[in-house]
Amino acid sequence: MHESMFSKGLIDLSNQSTSSRQLFDSVASVAHKKGYARKDYGKGLMDREVKFPTGLMFPSLTIALPHVDPEFVLKPFIYVVKTNAPIKWKQMGDMKPMSTSNFLFLGIKEPSKQVGLLAQIMSAFKDQEFVNEFLKTTDPGNMYRLLSDQFTKISAS
Structure with missing residues (x-):
């Protein structure tokens, strides 16, 4: 994965959203304004998440990896968001509830x-040291460095 997928402008570690719709609207608005996604990216997220939920449960964290069909994306990105309160989600594969x-x-x-990227992300979140850092990082600059280092390391190996 190239470092270019991460951007300091696409890291939000105190998002106020309390529902998936609010979160998708918030993310879509920024991704569109910054030129990464089409105007209807938020709708693309909602539609795809209903059919193919993206929640994952690891031993010490839960995470979701929402994505859309490629036509909604103008240039490749990974947008990192932590919400102040957990949001109800569904698990990838079995659609069981989680948050x-x-x-x-x-x-x-x-x-x-997509498959390679998902595999890299899965492998990163199985690394306890990385997970601990990810969970305690509250500063966007530090998060950018953590992710860039982690994923440069993975793609290099």
Whole structure:
């Protein structure tokens, strides 16, 4: 994964949203204003999440990886969001209810890269040291460095 997928402007570690719709609207508005996504990106997120939920439960954190079909994405990005309160979500695969405050919005242009990216993210969140850092990081600059280091390391190995 290239460092270019992360951007300091797409890290929000104190998002006020209390529902998936609010969160999608908030993320879509910023991603669109900054030129990463189409105006209807939020609707694309809602539609896809209903059919293919993206919640994951790891031993020491829950996270969701919302993504859309590539036509909604103008340039590749990963938008990192932590909400102040957990939001009800559904698990990937079995659609069981869960909740999480941790989100990585994956803006992928090349569908062929999606599987590899998901695999890298899964592997990172199985690394307890990385998870501990991710959970305690509250500063966007530090989060940017943590993620850039982690994912440069993974793609290099």
